[in-house]
Amino acid sequence: MATLTAQQLVMDVPGRPAGRPLDLTIEPGQRWGILGPNGAGKTTLLHTLAGLRSPRAGQVLLDGRALPALSHRRLARQRAVVFQERQDSFPATVMETALIGRHPYLSPWQWEGREDHRRALAALEALGLTPLRDRLVSTLSGGERQRVALATALTQAPSLWLVDEPTNHLDLHHQVAVMALLAEQADRGAAVVMCLHDLNLAARWCDHLLLLYPDGELCFGPAADMLVPSALEALYGQRLAVGQVDGAPVFVPTGGLPANKE
Template identity: 40%
Template sequence: MRGEPLLRVEDLAFGYGARIVGAGVGFAVFPGEVLCLLGPNGCGKTTLFKTLLGLLPARAGRVLVEGESVARWPRARLARTIAYVPQAHAALFPFSVREVVLMGRASRMRPFASPGRADHAAAEAALAALGIGHLAERVYTEISGGERQLALIARALAGEPRLLVMDEPTASLDFGNQARVLGQIRRLSARGLGVVLSTHDPGHAFLCADRVALLREGALAGLGAPAEILTPESLERLYGVPVAVVPLGGGAGTVCTPRLP
């Protein structure tokens, strides 16, 4: 996994206009690695993601991909390299799942061009990789939330990116679909993709992440392996409530739960 990082963030400051939301943030993501970002509401996770995606300019510091600053990259090149997976949502138009996934090829197509053979092949490969080929002809607005989330991941994968940025990919999903999405994230990283994801459940980091970054008030409050960083003390400092961290037997993972006052 180690070697040259796919993504490196150096002393990054980020925000909106004159308002600085976070500063001094630095981390790296290697090919095949999952980095999980944890933090309370309002800590700057979304603003950080928008800066990584080039939607907001860095206020200070640098974002580098494979050692090269992306500050002057054309939007199309950045979109081909870093794909964004939003939270599952219901689209307004009744596209088929195949059509939604095919939209992920937009960054690799000429303006106003129609999808070609290579684009359709990439979309079919992404559907197969996520195990949702049987949903290809289904209407996207009529499938379940978990299926929509997998379709959005397939859409990102169809663009053949090197890095996935995922904003709370398990939000609003039921217990089973959360497990399916986290399992797919592990499989994608095993194929060599770098993944940065945010979640509100520290237990998810134990399930799918190689490393975890804690963001509090726009600054890094911890960075390292989940077992080292996600302690009762660090989680209480992060969220302001007592937290129990309980390893489960038989390699079943670790449960993090707040202690009610």
């Protein structure tokens, strides 16, 4: 299990004034959603939390240690990053790609063993990819490639998931399956942080939310406290109608501007 902490963190977004510093602790078992309009900096924040981008100020700690102080191997064993888009540098099958998740546990020149293959096969099954195990990733659809990326992260067995748009390119069935899988990882003790565009998926599956506004301002807390129409309308510049389905709020854009913009 892993605890991720941001201390006085300011993202480095070129051409944008520094926003309010972020002091945030993400605990094991929590499911965090990062919400905001296009260009608000969701991906930049996720990459900064992952240690892939240097902040303008402040620091990120994993289990109390600053990310730059941790070895690449330790980071790779503890945190998985799933990007919104990806490019394949070399031809590889679905199975070979999933096995990349085991590389942090192998010594140089060591081949994957029986347990590594078992974990990869289990991940492919969890994402509904078993029939595609011998297909080249380059021949897959966008949704299938997204599921391969998630299967690779699942094979990695991280205690911290940082996922940029986990439902990107996915149909409704696979959107629900992927969100349920991430919720299951949190139930098993992992910390899960994901950037989301779908407000209703966030309302259904996240227990904490961070709202990132275009001017760099932000607010965060338990999902029940963040799912306030006035805050969400200001976030998206869109009036929302609110309903309930199975006890969870459902938000529908009405096409109008928020009251304070009229």
